[in-house]
Amino acid sequence: MINTLxxxxxxxxxxxxxxxxxxxxxxxxxxxxxxxxxxxxYIFTCCNGENNIQSIIDLVMENYAIDKETASNDVFHVxxxxxxxxxxxx
Amino acid sequence: xxxYNKKIYLSIFNRYILAQVNSEDLYKMINHVYGAMIxxxxxxxxxxxxxxxxxxxDHMSITREGDSSKYFASSLSELxxxxxxxxxxxxQKIRSDxxxxxSAALTIDGEAILLVAPSGTGKSTTAWAMINSGFSYxxxxxxxxxxxxxxxxxxxxALCLKAIPPIFKLPDDTLYTSHTIHVPINEFxxxxxxxxxxIFYLEFNAESVKPEIHRVTTAEAAANLYANSxxxxxxxxxxxxxxVAIKVAGQVNNYKLKSNDLEKTCKEIxxxxxxx
Numbered sequence: 001m002i003n004t005l006x007x008x009x010x011x012x013x014x015x016x017x018x019x020x021x022x023x024x025x026x027x028x029x030x031x032x033x034x035x036x037x038x039x040x041x042y043i044f045t046c047c048n049g050e051n052n053i054q055s056i057i058d059l060v061m062e063n064y065a066i067d068k069e070t071a072s073n074d075v076f077h078v079x080x081x082x083x084x085x086x087x088x089x090x
Numbered sequence: 091x092x093x094y095n096k097k098i099y100l101s102i103f104n105r106y107i108l109a110q111v112n113s114e115d116l117y118k119m120i121n122h123v124y125g126a127m128i129x130x131x132x133x134x135x136x137x138x139x140x141x142x143x144x145x146x147x148d149h150m151s152i153t154r155e156g157d158s159s160k161y162f163a164s165s166l167s168e169l170x171x172x173x174x175x176x177x178x179x180x181x182q183k184i185r186s187d188x189x190x191x192x193s194a195a196l197t198i199d200g201e202a203i204l205l206v207a208p209s210g211t212g213k214s215t216t217a218w219a220m221i222n223s224g225f226s227y228x229x230x231x232x233x234x235x236x237x238x239x240x241x242x243x244x245x246x247x248a249l250c251l252k253a254i255p256p257i258f259k260l261p262d263d264t265l266y267t268s269h270t271i272h273v274p275i276n277e278f279x280x281x282x283x284x285x286x287x288x289i290f291y292l293e294f295n296a297e298s299v300k301p302e303i304h305r306v307t308t309a310e311a312a313a314n315l316y317a318n319s320x321x322x323x324x325x326x327x328x329x330x331x332x333x334v335a336i337k338v339a340g341q342v343n344n345y346k347l348k349s350n351d352l353e354k355t356c357k358e359i360x361x362x363x364x365x366x
Binding site: 020 | 307308309310312313316317330332333336340
């Protein structure tokens, strides 16, 4: 179970490419492509091994001008999915 | 002693392939399936040379010059499969500049459209229906794209079906093997290189009352294109080829096509192509 102190770090072998208002992530190891909307892509780019979840929530709040609860729900939801998809080392 | 020995030259993607056969029925099979690509003996050496040998109905083999392996088949359809498979792989090596997509390719009003889908979805059946609805034929399974000009090259082998289609009767000279049906398409061929106008990502949906066609984003199109490319790793940066899929998808019209009724599908595609 992740908490706000968790520092998400992207797994090796991922290729990230922005495509208009969306993004694609190519997982070369698993031979999968993931399609992200803009906000999920932003959260993905924040997972740089330096930001913890709380920092990412703060960044999302600032970037999208949304309240803390909405930002928190979004960040936890997206990062949980990234972990399920094995894009982030747990 | 069998002294039958015939040479057939094929012109595919501006390259020459020689198929040498030792029996009349092998000759007829190659002629039937690749008739639209047969050419005269070229001045240059062929780029690929094959020898197809039939000993009897259950014992056949195929070898390629420059490859020490010999592949054996126990039926004409199996031999054809081996020939097609090896030739497709070797052509990708010879024309590594082209991006090969696993898709059907047809033309209308001089422009190409692709039907992209995994095997078994109904590409060839849909292609057959489209041919009978006014479209011309480039290929039913392999669409090589020139990335510089964004054009599609023809690969007009006989249309290969796994079952008799529900509509549009097959011609009398259709070849039936134990596993496949090969429909001669010479009269429907568009033997020209054509600019790519649209890509349809095909899904068969038995629940559909009518065909559903809707635009997809470049990102979704690129993901589908990437997944259905045969040699995309040979293109693009960082050996991923993803940027190539994005570049192609970004330059054409992309649609998801959920299909059930073949005739209605053909009508909808034709109507759409008239508007874009």
